[in-house]
Amino acid sequence: MYTPDFLQPNAGTTTSIPTVGNAQTTSGSAGIDNGGGTLLKNALMLEFTVGEVASTSLQQTGGLLTQGILQPYTLTILPVTGLDLFASRVNSNEVRLTWKTVQEINNKGFFVERRKEIDTSFAVVAFESTKTPSSTSNFSNEYTLTDANNFTGRTYYRLKQQDIDGRFSYSVIRWVTGETNKSIHLKAWPVPAIDHFNVSLTGIEKDVVQVFDGSGRLVRSFMLTAANPQQVNDLMPGVYILKLVSDKNINQRVIVQ
Incomplete structure (x- = not known):
């Protein structure tokens, strides 16, 4: 039996390794250090490299081999503990991010990273310096940042906390x-309308309005903003359909006499 597993500790927590080294057999004896290599017990052999997986087990009649955490391991104090992030949409154009820490040690600050569902990777959109002047505190800090984001799909956020070193x-x-x-x-x-009509837009900052006549021919187009309604003149009498470029399902019928 061969069972892989990945360890993902919660943000702000520490995963402890109970014995010396980064791998051990079920008897508790040290196996391989954090440089990788081969672990052998009876007729069972398990090979790995650092960062390959987090935990694996190999079982055979008469023997059981368990590999521990496969990441470089040193006993260091976490620079930031209790870090948790929350994200909520304020309106169609803004997202509010809030996070807090329980303790900060040698903390430089936080890079705010964002990835829209159409993107392939995260990108930095802001940097928030630590609120602790000395970069070290034993009390809780809270942070808030508003991101300009009018994307209608799903957007992912994360923090990259960076130490002074x-x-x-x-x-x-x-x-x-x-x-x-x-x-x-x-x-x-x-x-x-007698000789002109007014057009207004709500729910979006701006868009292009197209004016079609009764035969479906495009006769006019113009940029319209939510802040400034616009007057349309010089159209021949008839029936017209106004449509938004971003969504043709949003339209308005106008009669000019």
Whole structure:
């Protein structure tokens, strides 16, 4: 039997290794140090390299071999303990990130990293320095940051905590979703219009409005912002359909007399 497993401790916790070295047999004797190598018991042999997996077991009649944590292991004090991250959408354009720490030792600060579901990797969007002037504190600190984000899909966030000496660790990953276009409204008035009509937009900062005549021909297009309604003039009498470029399902019918 061969069983792989990965160890993912919660943010701000420490995983302890009970014996010397990074691997041991079930009898408790030291096996291999954190440089990797081969572990042998009876007729069973297990080979590994540092960072390959976290924990494996190999079992055969008359023998059981258990490999311990396969990461470089040193007894050091964690620079930040109790780190936890929360993310929530404030509105269609902003996401609020909050996090707190229980203790900070030689902490330089936190890189805020973001990845949209259409991206392949995380990117740094901000850096928040530690609130402790000496970089070391034994009391709790709380942090808040607002990220400009109008993405309508899922967005992932994480913190990269960095020490003064350059070492770093990551927080848990949180995600938020964007607001849908159901809150977007395109309005035109008066109806019917005599020689002109007004157009306004709500639920989105700006978009391009297209004006189609009764035969489906595009006769006008213009940029419209939520802050500035616009007046449309010089259209021949007839029936017109206004549509948003970002979502053709959002439209408004206008009659010009």
